Amino acid sequence: MAAAGPFNPSCLSPLQFLDRARVAHGGRVGYIGDEGATTYAELGERVDRLAGALRSLGVVRGDRVSSLMPNTRAALEAHFGVPAAGAVLNAINTRLNIDEVRYIVEHAGSKVVLVDHTLLELARAALDRSVQLVVVGGDQDGYERLLADASPYRDSLEDEWSLLSLNYTSGTTGRPKGVMYAHRGAFLQSVAMQAHLALDASTVFLWTLPMFHCNGWCFPWAVTGVGATHVGLRRVEPVAVWKAIQQHGVTHLNAAPTVLVDLVDASAAPKHPLDRALRVATGGAPPSPSLLDRLAALNISVTHLYGLTETYGPAALCDWRPEWNGLAADARASLLARQGVGNVVSAGLRVVDERGNDVPADGETIGEIVIRGDNVMLGYYRDDEATQRAALDGWFRSGDLATMDADGYVSICDRAKDVIISGGENIGSVEIEHALAAHPAVAECAVVAAPDDRWGEVPVAYVQLARDAEVGGDELIAFVKERIARFKAPKRVVFGPLPKTATGKIQKFLLRERARGSDASAGSDR
Numbered sequence: 001m002a003a004a005g006p007f008n009p010s011c012l013s014p015l016q017f018l019d020r021a022r023v024a025h026g027g028r029v030g031y032i033g034d035e036g037a038t039t040y041a042e043l044g045e046r047v048d049r050l051a052g053a054l055r056s057l058g059v060v061r062g063d064r065v066s067s068l069m070p071n072t073r074a075a076l077e078a079h080f081g082v083p084a085a086g087a088v089l090n091a092i093n094t095r096l097n098i099d100e101v102r103y104i105v106e107h108a109g110s111k112v113v114l115v116d117h118t119l120l121e122l123a124r125a126a127l128d129r130s131v132q133l134v135v136v137g138g139d140q141d142g143y144e145r146l147l148a149d150a151s152p153y154r155d156s157l158e159d160e161w162s163l164l165s166l167n168y169t170s171g172t173t174g175r176p177k178g179v180m181y182a183h184r185g186a187f188l189q190s191v192a193m194q195a196h197l198a199l200d201a202s203t204v205f206l207w208t209l210p211m212f213h214c215n216g217w218c219f220p221w222a223v224t225g226v227g228a229t230h231v232g233l234r235r236v237e238p239v240a241v242w243k244a245i246q247q248h249g250v251t252h253l254n255a256a257p258t259v260l261v262d263l264v265d266a267s268a269a270p271k272h273p274l275d276r277a278l279r280v281a282t283g284g285a286p287p288s289p290s291l292l293d294r295l296a297a298l299n300i301s302v303t304h305l306y307g308l309t310e311t312y313g314p315a316a317l318c319d320w321r322p323e324w325n326g327l328a329a330d331a332r333a334s335l336l337a338r339q340g341v342g343n344v345v346s347a348g349l350r351v352v353d354e355r356g357n358d359v360p361a362d363g364e365t366i367g368e369i370v371i372r373g374d375n376v377m378l379g380y381y382r383d384d385e386a387t388q389r390a391a392l393d394g395w396f397r398s399g400d401l402a403t404m405d406a407d408g409y410v411s412i413c414d415r416a417k418d419v420i421i422s423g424g425e426n427i428g429s430v431e432i433e434h435a436l437a438a439h440p441a442v443a444e445c446a447v448v449a450a451p452d453d454r455w456g457e458v459p460v461a462y463v464q465l466a467r468d469a470e471v472g473g474d475e476l477i478a479f480v481k482e483r484i485a486r487f488k489a490p491k492r493v494v495f496g497p498l499p500k501t502a503t504g505k506i507q508k509f510l511l512r513e514r515a516r517g518s519d520a521s522a523g524s525d526r
Contacts, residue, residue, distance in 0.1 A: 011160035013183040014190055014218070017225030018044055018080050025201060025227030032248060033232030035073045040227065043077070048152035050081030055153050056146070057112055057132055061086035064166065066110040068092045068101070068119050070234045071207035074136045074143060078114055079211065079220040083183070086155030089165040090178075091212035094119060095501070101126040104168050104176060107382065117141065160184040165215055166381055169309050170501060178381030179309045181215065188345040189312040189375045190222040195344055196317055197252060197281055197303060203228035206244055208236050209254040217254060217281075217305075217313030236504075238266030249276060256284040256504035257291060260302075261444045264294045265467050273299035281305050283314055284505040288437035289333035306339035306412070310377045310396060316340050316349055318409065337434070338411045339369075339402065347373035351404045356392055361404040366413055369402050370395035401428075418508055420449040422457050427488050429508075432459055435483040436490075439476060441469035446498055446506045447490060450515035460515045461490035464498050 010016070018040075021030060026041035038046075059065060065082045067089065069075040075091070082089040090108045092101060094116075105113060105127055113131055115123040117138025127133070136143040164183045168176040193199065205223045207230060209216055223230055231248050233240060236255075241263060244250060255263075260282060263269060280295065283305040295302055305314035318340035324332060342349045351359050351367040359367035372395045379387035390397050401419060402410045413419070413428040420427040429447040436445045443466040449457040463476065473493030480489040494514075499507040 011157045011183065012187040013083070013157050013160060014164070014186045014221035014225075015080060015084060015157070015183075016187070017190065017221050018047060021224050021227050028201075028227060029229055030224065030227075031073050031076060031230045031232065033073055033230075034234065035232075038073060040224075043073075045152070046147060047077050047080040047084060048154060049147040049150040050077055051084035051155070052150035052153035053134075053146040054082065054085040054087060054112060056150055057134075059085055059087050059111055061155060062088065062163070063112075064088045064090050064108045064110040065112045065114065066090040066092055066105050066108060067114040067212070068094060068123055069114065069116040069136060069212075070094060070118070071211055071232050072116065072136070072234065073232060074114065074116070075211045076220055076230060076232070079215065080224075083164055084154050088163045089215075091165070091167065091215060093168075093170075093212050093501075094210070098122065098126045100176070104178075105131060107168075107176075107178060108166050114143065157183060160187075161378070163378070167212075167214055167309050177383055177386055180378040180381050181312060182378050185312055185374050185376070185378075186215065186218055186221060189218040189314075189343075190225060192343040192345045192375070193218055193222040193314070194226055196314075196319070197222075197279065199223060199226045199228055199252065201227040203252055204231060204248055204250045205229065206231045206241070206248070206250040206253040207233050208241060208259060214307075214309050214313035217283075217307075219254065238263050239268045242266070242268045242270070245274070245278065250278065251276065252279045252281075254281045254283075257282055257287045258284075258444050258498070258500060258506060259504040260287070260295065261291060262504075264291070264298065265443050267467070270298060273297065275299075277301065279303070281314070283307060287337060288434050289330065289337060290438050290440075292333045292336055293329065302336065304336055304338070304340065306410075308398060310390070310398075311371055312375045312377075314343060315346050315371050315373070315375055316342050316410070338405070338409045340409050342371070342373070343375070345373060345375055346371065349410055350395065351402050351410055352392070359404065361406050361408065363403050363405045363411070366401050366403055369398040369400045369410060369412075371398060372396065418448070420447075420457050420459050422449075422452070422455045422459070422487070427459060429459065431484055432461065432480060432488055432490060435480045436461055436463065436476060438483065439471065439479050441465055441471040442476070443467070443469075444498060444506070446508055446511055448508055448511045448515050450492070452491075458491040459488065461493045462498055462511050462514075463493055463495050465495065 021040040022044040029037045030040040030043045031038040065087045067078045161182045165181045166178045278300045281303045304318040307313045307315040359365040376396045402412045432447045443464045445463045450460040452458040499510045
């Protein structure tokens with residue numbers, strides 16, 4: 001990197017956050033989990049040894065190293081130790097099947113895979129012997145032995161735009177694509193998360209969001225940079241989450257709305273407001289006003305974030321204005337459900353028509369969200385064609401349909417592929433879902449299109465009821481018709497658990513398949 005003046009600037013990298021924590025917070029606990037408590041000084045030493053261990057295994061600058069781990073100390077260490085070795089981190093979704101894991105590791109070209117002992121059977125079935133497995137924990141633990149024998153190492157970063165990590169998309173419409181993150185982008189996105197979520201040294205951050213998902217929205221680096229405490233959690237189960245919140249004084253966590261629904265609906269949920277305020281960042285789907293009300297009653301405040309794998313996680317947020325505090329509850333919930341404006345390091349969000357022109361900021365005209373900034377991916381790994389398809393005059397095409405309000409805040413109407421075209425009318429599934437979620441018996445729901453001989457497509461609702469709740473499909477349809485245009489109401493309601501990703505996002509593509517099959521004629525009764 002060329003010097004901008006007589007004082008050479010350093011390359012921006014999230015590795016700097018651990019360097020700072022070791023100096024400013026070395027004696028303080030940086031991580032708590034099943035492994036016990038680890039100070040930042042100890043964490044820094046372990047990361048240096050991990051980098052040295054990877055070098056001893058033949059990993060050189062630019063090589064890819066995959067990880068297959070839940071939210072453990074080793075998963076956190078990998079976010080620093082792999083790039084410290086000069087390598088590229090590829091954190092893999094732990095819920096993928098054998099073929100999916102095999103494809104990702106082969107496409108990434110990883111030399112080494114760090115695998116938790118609970119996932120060893122999956123890794124062995126997916127990978128051939130040319131890939132080195134390093135087992136973390138259990139009877140076959142090789143990770144701790146490697147660290148004990150390794151010499152500390154730190155690669156010298158020469159270009160802040162060099163590849164830091166590879167994150168693969170869900171691949172719901174084809175093979176997963178490898179999204180490339182740069183050191184610079186991850187550093188800046190981490191700073192944005194620190195600013196918007198008010199992270200500081202008093203923060204206690206609970207890992208309910210998987211670190212493999214967009215590198216945990218860059219929070220492994222963001223939390224470390226302010227000297228806060230990470231709390232590891234192997235499985236996101238309501239009882240374990242509420243226990244950790246009470247036991248460790250958790251102040252922050254991130255989760256999809258569906259995870260939050262499970263938490264507030266669990267028998268382990270507190271009956272009274274928390275003594276200490278809990279700040280939650282949520283994304284993946286707009287939180288319903290009814291969910292926001294239930295969280296507020298527990299002294300849980302919500303920041304609504306919006307982003308994609310291609311934008312290092314949250315590229316935008318509903319940036320709350322103090323003057324909104326005095327509004328009625330319904331009005332506040334409606335404002336908070338918006339996706340909002342670009343974060344502090346984003347170069348902005350626009351909503352454009354098919355020709356790339358900005359749509360009117362009238363809260364009604366629908367267009368596609370496009371995004372620009374340092375927190376947009378470098379591109380898709382080994383897929384120039386897909387990279388070019390996602391580009392629009394230097395802006396990233398999100399595929400999300402939205403409106404823009406007069407105040408510059410965007411509100412998602414739907415994914416382009418989720419819009420229901422019924423009798424020539426475009427119907428947004430999100431509007432129907434919000435109407436359904438307002439019913440007290442509905443824990444969560446999803447609406448998709450089903451084929452129809454007369455209308456082409458009609459909305460079908462899939463509903464999971466709250467614990468001990470009872471309601472019929474006809475009653476829910478009538479409830480929706482009272483709140484939105486009658487033609488938008490679902491024609492059928494199907495009850496039961498909803499399929500979800502590892503991060504708690506509802507898998508609408510599976511529901512669309514169901515709607516095209518036997519579920520399409522299932523009617524509205526259970």
